Amino acid sequence: MNDALDVALRIVIVFAVFMVLPLVVGQTEHKVMAHMQGRLGPMYAGGFHGWAQLVADGVKFAQKEDIVPAGADRKVFRLAPAVALLPYLLVLVAIPIGPGEGAVGQVVDAGIFFVLAVMGVGVLGSLMAGWASANKFSLLGGLRTAAQLLAYELPMLLAAASVAMAAGTVSLPGILDAFEWWWLPWQIIGALVFFVAGLAELQRPPFDMPVADSEIIFGAYTEYTGLRFALFLLAEYAGIVVLCGLTTVLFLGGWHGPLGADGLGWVWTLLKTGILAFVVIWLRVSYPRLREDQLQKLAWTTLIPLALAQIALTGIVKVAIN
Amino acid sequence: MITALGASGATAAPGFLSPTGVEIAFVLVGIATLGAALVTVTTRQLVHAALWLIVALGGLAVEYLLLTAEFIAWVQVLIYVGSVVVLLLFGLMLTRAPIGRSPDADSENRLPALAVAVASAGALVWVVVDAFRTTWIDLDGPAQGSTKATGSFLFRNWVLPFEALSVLLLAALVGAIVLSRKGRAAAPVDGTPAAAPEREDKR
Numbered sequence: 001m002n003d004a005l006d007v008a009l010r011i012v013i014v015f016a017v018f019m020v021l022p023l024v025v026g027q028t029e030h031k032v033m034a035h036m037q038g039r040l041g042p043m044y045a046g047g048f049h050g051w052a053q054l055v056a057d058g059v060k061f062a063q064k065e066d067i068v069p070a071g072a073d074r075k076v077f078r079l080a081p082a083v084a085l086l087p088y089l090l091v092l093v094a095i096p097i098g099p100g101e102g103a104v105g106q107v108v109d110a111g112i113f114f115v116l117a118v119m120g121v122g123v124l125g126s127l128m129a130g131w132a133s134a135n136k137f138s139l140l141g142g143l144r145t146a147a148q149l150l151a152y153e154l155p156m157l158l159a160a161a162s163v164a165m166a167a168g169t170v171s172l173p174g175i176l177d178a179f180e181w182w183w184l185p186w187q188i189i190g191a192l193v194f195f196v197a198g199l200a201e202l203q204r205p206p207f208d209m210p211v212a213d214s215e216i217i218f219g220a221y222t223e224y225t226g227l228r229f230a231l232f233l234l235a236e237y238a239g240i241v242v243l244c245g246l247t248t249v250l251f252l253g254g255w256h257g258p259l260g261a262d263g264l265g266w267v268w269t270l271l272k273t274g275i276l277a278f279v280v281i282w283l284r285v286s287y288p289r290l291r292e293d294q295l296q297k298l299a300w301t302t303l304i305p306l307a308l309a310q311i312a313l314t315g316i317v318k319v320a321i322n
Numbered sequence: 323m324i325t326a327l328g329a330s331g332a333t334a335a336p337g338f339l340s341p342t343g344v345e346i347a348f349v350l351v352g353i354a355t356l357g358a359a360l361v362t363v364t365t366r367q368l369v370h371a372a373l374w375l376i377v378a379l380g381g382l383a384v385e386y387l388l389l390t391a392e393f394i395a396w397v398q399v400l401i402y403v404g405s406v407v408v409l410l411l412f413g414l415m416l417t418r419a420p421i422g423r424s425p426d427a428d429s430e431n432r433l434p435a436l437a438v439a440v441a442s443a444g445a446l447v448w449v450v451v452d453a454f455r456t457t458w459i460d461l462d463g464p465a466q467g468s469t470k471a472t473g474s475f476l477f478r479n480w481v482l483p484f485e486a487l488s489v490l491l492l493a494a495l496v497g498a499i500v501l502s503r504k505g506r507a508a509a510p511v512d513g514t515p516a517a518a519p520e521r522e523d524k525r
Contacts, residue, residue, distance in 0.1 A: 073421045076373065110469045113396035120404030124376065127411050131369055134421050146412035153405060170393075170469050 010106070018089050022237035023054050029237075029281045030054075036285045057230075064226035071134035072223065080132060081224070081231035084125025087118045088238035095245045096173045098255045098265035104173055111172035112160050115246060116153075119201065122235065123149045126203075126210070129232070130220030141219020144210040144292065145203065151299035152200040152207075158307035159194035162314045163187060163250045176254040184253070186317060190310040191251035193303050195276070198243040200295070202236065204280060206287035209295055244276035245269070252276075348388045355381030363435075366423040368414055376407050389459060393469040 030053060034041025046052025068074050094111050096104035108114045123145060130142020164170045166187060167178040200207035203219075211219035221232050248254055252272045255265025290298065358377035365371050379402040386395035418424070476484060 071421065073369075076369070108392075110393045110396050113393065113400060113469075117396045117400035117404055120400060120408075123408065124403075124411075127408065127415075128373065131411070131415060131419055132421070139415060139419075143412065143415050146408050146415070149408055150405070150412065157400075 014093050015089070018092050018238060021241045022234055025240050025277050025281075026054050026233075026237045027051065028277065029284075032278065032281045033285050036282070061227055061230035066226050066228065067223075069134055069223050073132040073134070076128050076132035077223075078228070080125045080129035081228045081235070082125070083128060084122055085231050085235040085238065087122035088235060088242050090118050091115045091242045092238075092245075094172060095242070095249060096176060096254060097269045099176070107173060108171065110170050111174075112164055112170045112250075115172070115242075116157060116160060119239075119242065120149065120153060122239070123201065125232075125235065126220045129224065133220070133223035135223050137216040137218075138220050138222050140216045141210045141222070144216075145220060147292075148200055148203065148207065148210060148295060151296050152197040152303070155193050155299060155303035155307045156197035156201065158304065158311060159190040159197065160250060162190040162307070162310045165311065165314045165318060172249055176249060176256070179253045179256055181253070181256070184251070187251050187310070187314070189306055189313070191247065193307045193310065194251065195243070195247050197299070197303055198247065199280065199283070200299070202239040202243060204236070204240070205284040206290050207295060208289055209292050212289060240277055240280050241273065244273045244280065247276055248272040344388055348385060351381055351384045351388065355385065366428070367421075368424050369411070369419050369421075372407060372410050372414060375410070376403055379403050379407065390468075391472070393472045 031041045031049070042050030042053035044050055045056040068077055091114075093106050094104065094108045094114055126145040127142045130138045130140075130145065133139075163175060166183060167175040169175060169178065203210050210216075211221065216222070221229060224232060248269055253268075254272075255269050257264070257268035355378050358374050358381060362371050362374040362378055365374060379398065383395045383398040383403070386392075386398060
């Protein structure tokens with residue numbers, strides 16, 4: 001195939017996935033939360049069980065007036081949603097969905113470092129939004145975001161490092177090529193640490209202290225409205241997709257499955273990602289929000305020691321089987 | 323420095339006058355990075371300075387990428403853009419981060435700072451140019467800064483400096499813990515609660 005055409009096709013596919021999957025997760029969240037709380041959720045938009053609710057929401061957001069507060073730093077305020085959203089698009093490029101080079105947007109040599117580095121950049125969007133809004137609540141939200149990121153970046157990195165040690169490579173397709181089924185029990189602590197730290201980095205419940213509505217309204221996003229607010233929401237759902245996809249690739253074997261290894265690998269990846277996304281929604285409905293000090297304590301006294309223990313375990317087993 | 327590092331082509335006859343596309347990109351990104359760095363130190367808006375610092379550090383990461391040092395580039399993004407600047411912004415927001423200009427943030431040391439900056443930049447450029455005068459990177463060939471190459475180079479040839487650095491960092495870590503615990507133990511002894519830090523009007 002023509003090179004330019006190949007690149008263009010990959011970009012289009014990644015972009016389409018980026019546009020569709022977060023919306024699917026969003027709609028699933030509407031319905032799953034509703035049913036877990038004994039109600040129906042959106043039922044009218046689009047006819048069948050309100051499938052078009054998010055499209056309707058999008059239309060509503062697009063119609064709203066674009067307001068920038070008078071005291072705000074206009075440039076930074078306007079730039080923040082893009083800074084929050086774009087990193088997740090970039091990360092999606094590097095996540096392999098099936099075996100071989102054809103099933104990943106772009107093979108990145110230092111894949112783990114790339115995805116974690118770029119995901120960390122997304123938080124800058126929240127920080128910029130929190131500061132530029134000229135609002136005390138927003139600033140507090142930004143502060144909490146920063147504190148949370150600083151606490152949870154480390155366990156996430158350590159857990160990812162454990163997988164890289166196990167596989168002997170930092171490239172995401174390389175890790176999947178080296179994957180064996182018994183990695184699942186071997187790396188299970190790392191998987192839990194990674195997933196929990198990722199939830200905290202996305203500010204999803206029970207780690208949604210930075211957007212705690214009962215205390216600081218909506219944190220860094222308080223002053224936002226219309227399309228810019230929608231972009232922040234989209235960033236959150238894209239973050240869920242990226243986190244679940246990454247956990248799948250790093251810890252759950254990605255396209256490996258009990259059957260249908262050839263041709264059906266992408267189904268396994270999507271299935272595992274979907275189940276993890278369901279768990280993310282489930283946690284939102286079932287766990288109360290952690291307090292700020294509990295958040296920090298969990299990261300520094302539980303997750304980091306666990307991640308270090310996982311690294312030690314990985315090292316011991318790795319040496320033993322060699 | 324930019325042209326000296328950027329002008330690298332075939333190993334046989336590297337020429338300065340017929341730059342390839344990568345070299346042109348390298349120089350352009352270098353100029354943008356330099357510009358962002360200049361704005362960082364000259365802007366009168368504190369948070370803007372931190373945000374421009376992100377641009378400068380990100381530009382450096384792109385330069386590493388163009389020099390095929392992929393691993394270093396992502397680590398640069400991870401550590402500096404993702405963590406150090408976030409810490410910096412956190413500190414700023416915690417103390418004072420007014421929107422608009424903060425004239426009191428100028429320490430009136432522009433000329434000495436400029437002199438120090440020019441001197442250190444000159445020393446660095448001289449050392450780098452002198453050390454790598456005859457070394458050329460083949461930008462079109464296989465990546466020479468891949469994770470594998472960097473790892474084996476680091477742990478085969480440079481293990482001692484690496485270990486020394488890690489001991490240094492450990493010492494810093496222990497020192498930070500000791501300092502923070504000392505402060506907490508001393509506070510009740512004083513009897514008086516620490517005076518509330520002087521707060522500027524944030525807005």
